[in-house]
């Protein structure tokens with residue numbers, strides 16, 4: 001009967017009411033009908049559904065969220081991926097001779113410094129991450145370790161922040177150098193803004209100095225370390241959880257490159273400077289502790305992804321896995337343990353006596369097969385025995401047997417074309433995958449989209465997210481990937497947010513993520529859509545794929561305050577209409593753009609934005625712009641299913 005009604009609806013432009021009586025919208029035709037059943041709650045929403053995945057990829061931390069402005073700040077960066085060190089990102093000023101110095105290091109974990117020799121006025125300058133972004137009147141805090149070279153009479157150093165075209169933005173002077181290491185601090189307040197400033201040091205007298213641990217942070221950094229504009233971007237997404245720190249970064253190419261959290265905590269100058277698989281040197285200035293802090297800043301649960309003894313090219317033998325099991329247990333103790341536990345005490349020592357909220361532990365990233373299954377079981381059993389409250393996440397790459405407990409979550413990743421996301425993937429979770437939960441840990445339109453994303457890509461993701469929302473009894477968590485790429489270092493594209501030196505801009509996908517997160521609701525309602533379909537074909541490295549796409553797609557939830565929220569996606573490149581069975585006042589949010597490949601860029605950072613307007617739903621079919629996401633929020637008072 002229902003099928004028959006839907007067929008009639010398609011022909012005669014009808015809207016079906018929640019009570020299953022049929023009402024014809026007089027004199028109107030619609031391309032699709034959407035029927036929301038407000039009488040029946042399917043299930044409560046997954047409370048943590050929308051989160052974020054923060055990988056140390058493409059200078060997302062150093063050169064991104066980590067507000068440090070000095071690059072190669074402790075002179076430990078190597079030459080490309082090689083271990084030989086260079087003075088990358090440092091340039092001589094005047095006729096100075098600048099060489100790496102290992103003669104008397106500050107610590108054996110930070111063995112290199114720079115020796116700068118020359119006449120008064122010669123020196124060295126740091127160019128930062130593609131220039132330093134400084135803002136008029138926002139003080140920058142400088143700290144550095146210095147000593148006069150043996151026998152040298154240099155006692156002072158002039159410091160300046162200089163704009164790209166060289167005018168001085170701020171100056172300062174350091175005095176009292178001796179031949180012993182000493183740390184100096186100085187505040188530099190720029191008298192103008194510049195996106196490509198540099199930090200220069202000039203000898204106050206003829207001679208030589210040795211310098212190390214050079215650091216410059218804007219004083220408005222959140223918690224003294226995170227770039228404010230980027231934290232605001234993240235906060236606007238209202239993430240329920242934050243998965244970190246990778247991705248492939250967790251695995252590394254070989255085990256020596258794998259992420260080991262214990263090398264990322266404590267004194268920032270003693271942390272491992274590590275070659276990142278995404279082609280840069282990582283300081284681990286945002287290490288395990290700071291990631292947990294960032295979760296706290298955002299009010300997000302922490303989901304730590306730990307190396308499981310597997311890298312891209314090597315696997316740790318089973319008889320050497322104890323260290324990895326212990327790392328997992330210690331990571332949880334560090335985050336959540338009491339201050340009188342070994343690792344809880346270290347957390348307190350590092351400035352955070354209160355426990356963090358580590359809710360999830362993922363064991364491995366994109367690992368799979370027999371080798372993974374045995375390593376997963378080893379770590380998972382140890383964690384389950386000691387920390388049953390921590391939810392575990394497992395990978396499913398080439399699974400050969402069940403490894404999970406029904407309490408666990410499986411991490412699924414999707415990188416495809418917009419067509420794939422609008423097509424088959426919208427129904428990916430219509431049938432249960434098993435008796436475990438699903439974490440869609442990484443997804444993004446990566447094919448047929450530009451460097452900075454595209455409207456069509458974002459709308460493809462929106463269609464997929466409708467499917468996640470409709471099936472959130474099974475899909476418990478989901479996160480777009482990757483979150484950040486420095487606009488000048490994009491080995492992976494597209495990304496959600498692009499830091500530049502002077503600010504940031506976001507891809508169209510960011511707006512979609514934000515709108516879904518703002519409109520999560522509390523209970524999932526039934527929704528039926530009757531729509532035409534269209535066919536497309538894409539060609540990628542996977543070959544040619546045909547897609548059948550439902551033109552109009554929808555999902556519906558009810559909020560805690562009783563408001564009904566309906567999300568509708570028009571996947572077509574032309575306007576469509578939809579007859580909806582709800583009546584009353586609504587706040588109508590529409591996200592679309594001028595063309596399928598529309599996107600924001602460094603030169604036009606705000607091209608794509610949602611519009612919000614009041615609307616009255618009176619039975620007239622809704623207009624759905626081409627490639628659009630429409631969200632209707634209807635307060636209960638004015639809501640009826642007539």
Ligand code: AHR
Nearest residue numbers: 247248249365366481482
């Ligand atoms: O998100 C980029 C990469 O894609 C991640 O590092 C990896 O997990 C996936 O293959």
